[in-house]
Amino acid sequence: MEVRGINHVTIRVSNLRRSLEFYIDILGAKLVHKGNTDVYLDMGGTWLCLLEFKNAKPMDKEHICIDHFAFTVTEDHFPDAVKELIKHKVNITRGPIERGGGKSINFTDPDGNELEFFTGTLYQRMKNWK
Known part of the structure; x- marks a missing residue:
């Protein structure tokens, strides 16, 4: 496969x-x-x-489910992406921070699904993971 x-x-x-x-x-x-x-x-x-x-209800963090998913944004675009989230009063759950070889910000959609913008790659993260 x-x-x-x-x-x-x-x-x-x-x-x-x-x-x-x-x-x-x-x-x-x-x-x-x-x-x-x-x-x-x-x-x-x-x-x-x-x-x-x-009639869906959000799951609490104690359930087994997908924790979050991340979208790639470029290093150059990251500050503008953060400004847009703040301007629209999006619920930011972590960041913006430097983490795992890139810049990261976590936030939720209107139903509480956790999303992330991340500028790094898997290989950058593995070099920097502690």
Whole structure:
């Protein structure tokens, strides 16, 4: 078997309209398709699907689940990305900090899903991991 990478990420959301505003207006995702309860977005070549569950409740940190996922941003663009998050009063959970061979900032979407902007690579992180 030869896996070539992650094909897409599907995120459960409680309010599709609110989430679309966040992912498109704040994070800069491009709308590819909008259905009744789902949307497909392109975010720098990463395919995201937002899937609406109106009565969904956030899981607490004690559940087994995906902790977060990170988007690559360039070192040059990182300060502007941080400014955009602050300008839109996005909930920042950690950073901005230098960590693991790059700059990092963690934040949540409107449903509390944790996301990260990171400037480094896997190999930079492994050189700097302690």
